[in-house]
Amino acid sequence: MKVNGKDLNPVSPMTVEDLVLSTGRVPDRVAVELNGKIVPRAEYPRILLKEDDSVEIVGFVGGG
Amino acid sequence: MTDELKIGNKRFRSRFILGSGKFSLEMTKAVMENGGAEIATLAVRRANAGGEENILDYIPKGLTLLPNTSGARNAEEAIRIAMLARELGCGDMIKIEIIRDSRYLLPDNCETIKATRILAGEGFTVMPYMMPDLSAARSMADAGAAAVMPLGAPIGSNKGLLTKDFIKIMIDELDLPVIVDAGIGRPSQACEAMEMGCAAVMANTAIATAGDIPSMAKAFKLAIEAGRLAFLSGPGRVLRGGGEASSPLTGFLED
Numbered sequence: 532m533k534v535n536g537k538d539l540n541p542v543s544p545m546t547v548e549d550l551v552l553s554t555g556r557v558p559d560r561v562a563v564e565l566n567g568k569i570v571p572r573a574e575y576p577r578i579l580l581k582e583d584d585s586v587e588i589v590g591f592v593g594g595g
Numbered sequence: 596m597t598d599e600l601k602i603g604n605k606r607f608r609s610r611f612i613l614g615s616g617k618f619s620l621e622m623t624k625a626v627m628e629n630g631g632a633e634i635a636t637l638a639v640r641r642a643n644a645g646g647e648e649n650i651l652d653y654i655p656k657g658l659t660l661l662p663n664t665s666g667a668r669n670a671e672e673a674i675r676i677a678m679l680a681r682e683l684g685c686g687d688m689i690k691i692e693i694i695r696d697s698r699y700l701l702p703d704n705c706e707t708i709k710a711t712r713i714l715a716g717e718g719f720t721v722m723p724y725m726m727p728d729l730s731a732a733r734s735m736a737d738a739g740a741a742a743v744m745p746l747g748a749p750i751g752s753n754k755g756l757l758t759k760d761f762i763k764i765m766i767d768e769l770d771l772p773v774i775v776d777a778g779i780g781r782p783s784q785a786c787e788a789m790e791m792g793c794a795a796v797m798a799n800t801a802i803a804t805a806g807d808i809p810s811m812a813k814a815f816k817l818a819i820e821a822g823r824l825a826f827l828s829g830p831g832r833v834l835r836g837g838g839e840a841s842s843p844l845t846g847f848l849e850d
Contacts, residue, residue: 536641554642560642562683564679569682593623595800
């Protein structure tokens with residue numbers, strides 16, 4: 532699968548929540564887009580990622 | 596009566612919108628407090644593994660967050676970023692920033708009008724960053740903008756109010772708050788913008804590139820307050836020529 536534009540091949544099945552936690556982020560400080568659609572936070576533990584999924588994980592940073 | 600800045604359905608006492616970029620996370624709190632800011636801007640970026648700590652831990656509680664759509668090159672990208680920003684759970688304010696020009700970083704008014712219409716329709720409180728153009732600003736107002744944010748000079752340039760006359764036209768002709776965003780480099784320039792009737796000033800680089808960053812935030816706060824008070828007081832007239840004595844012209848100690 533693609534995560535933030537980079538290839539990722541997890542050894543075992545992962546939910547969106549697993550993926551977020553694996554980046555060292557807290558789920559309530561990120562927003563996730565799965566194949567172009569925003570995933571509501573409550574869905575993170577329920578969605579199992581597939582091989583051809585494309586995921587974007589974003590958060591706030593300093594900016595003007 | 597309290598002098599409040601009204602943006603959409605929100606009310607603010609401070610008229611200083613502070614950016615949070617280009618200085619360390621550790622300094623964020625001191626900058627916001629010294630600046631007396633009630634609104635802080637943020638950007639949305641990819642959260643990669645091993646990334647930096649979360650800026651939300653460093654911004655004082657109670658501040659209103661104003662995410663921007665920086666990185667967007669057209670309306671579609673700005674809408675996507677706005678939706679992600681709202682999903683991050685910090686309210687519905689959004690500063691639309693759409694830039695296609697990588698040299699001068701000037702905003703694209705046409706795409707910005709499109710994004711304003713769609714995001715206002717989605718319930719956002721929309722604050723478009725724009726080139727100071729009255730007819731584009733009117734289109735943004737019609738599209739549902741809650742304020743307009745014309746630039747004083749290119750982003751990050753610290754060149755000041757180069758577009759002063761065009762911003763004044765917008766202040767005179769629009770019913771929306773006009774907030775100078777980008778280019779303001781010194782407190783005196785922020786003060787001048789406020790004196791002529793801007794509703795607020797947004798600054799980031801001017802503070803981030805200062806020698807003493809928190810102290811410069813305070814200097815801006817004071818300048819913005821002074822400029823606002825001067826605007827409300829109504830600046831005095833300017834003589835076309837000659838002078839006019841301030842002291843009485845009678846009772847001189849001479850024969």
